[in-house]
Amino acid sequence: MNKLLPLLLVTISFLTLPAFAEIVHKERSMYRNILVEDSHQLRCLKFNEKNNKTNQSCLYKNDPQRLVFNYTKLLFSSLLVLEKAPERVLIIGLGGGTMSNTIHQLYPNAIIENVEIDPAVIKVAQQYFGFIENERISSTAADGRIFIKRAAIKKQKYDWIILDAFNGDYIPEHLLTKEFLQESKDLLTEGGVITANTFSVSGLYAHESATYKAVFGDFFNVRNNKNSNRVILTTNKPLPSGDIIAKRALSLKAKLAPFGIDIIELTTWITSTEDDQDWPEETKVLTDQFSPANLLNH
Structure with missing residues (x-):
């Protein structure tokens, strides 16, 4: 796995629409x-x-299967860490339902649970973005933290948990803490993966990194110089080696190509914090008592 080139300092915007939208x-x-x-x-x-x-x-609209965002493609780096096809998937943060729809096309037998705090977003995803719901795909209008607490009480387990909640300014602060990440980790099956969409250009970068390492140990950063997104990729087992990742990428290449995902190229954007820890050791971990996201994210 190659070291990353220095990231360009770009805005947190995902995509800029022309003025005539x-x-x-x-x-x-x-x-x-x-x-x-x-x-x-x-x-x-x-x-x-x-x-x-x-x-x-x-x-x-003329090719809804093809992914638009760079960060969405980065999220599929999870498949390089998963040891088998995911059977149960939990997505926190719905948006237009892109991740859910794509995973369903890739793994039609997987059970996918989508959690979105805003019922209006679920409605818009259904009406304007073709968000699919059926006997295997569900959506729940709830706070992601509360849903995960209730899932733990029910002893539910997931192979793949995707954290992609965003309130328009940043990730909600109660979904950034050590306690929340531990609660999420406890829902993983053996070898399960948590994938978090976050940012490289943020005053919270070091704090987020320190918090994930406090819960999971070393993790993968997945990012490139196309925008400011960073995907954090974690598991409850040792991280796979570069050789294993390369082998899995070859097996997934044809499967992911129709969605515009170049999984081979994606492997070159992965770095491990074991080799490249780019935040100070003394960085304070975010907790339920210390998570001043609005103050730190400047």
């Missing part, structure tokens, strides 16, 4: 402003009406 849906939910915008064949969901650059989910 047409608003096809707009509402104020209990939690946020929700907009759906069309620009030619591109349809995007965003939560911050004042910021025209930040979009939560996008699809190509």
Whole structure:
């Protein structure tokens, strides 16, 4: 696995729409402003009406299978760590339902549970982004932290947990703490994987990194210089070697290509904190008592 080139300092925006984008849906939910915008064949969901650059989910209307966002493709690095096809998947943060739909196409027998705090987002995902629900795919309107606590009481287990909650400004602070990550880890099957979508350019970078390492030990960073997203990839078993990852990438290449995912290239964007810890040892871990996300994220 190659070392990363220094990341370009770019904004946290996922994708910038042209100024002539047409608003096809707009509402104020209990939690946020929700907009759906069309620009030619591109349809995007965003939560911050004042910021025209930040979009939560996008699809190509003429090719909805092909992934738009770089970070969404990075999330599929999880398949390089999973030892077998996932049978139970938990996604915290729905957006337009892109991850759920793609995983369903890749693994149609997998049970996928989507958790989204805002019922209006679920409705918009269904109506405007083709979010699929059936006997194997469900959505629950709930806070992700509460859902995970209840799942633990029920002794539920998941092979793959994806943390992709975003409130329009950043990741909700109660989903960043050591306690929350431990609660999430406790839901994993043996060899299960947690994948978190976060950012390389953030005042929280070091604190997030220190917190994940405190719970999981060494983890993988997955990132490139295309934008500011960073995917944190963790498991409850030792991280696989570069040789194992390369072998799995070859076996997945054809399966992922229709979605615009170059899994071979993706392996070159993975680094381990065992080889490259890029934050100070004394960095304070985020806890339920110390998680000042709004103050630190400047």
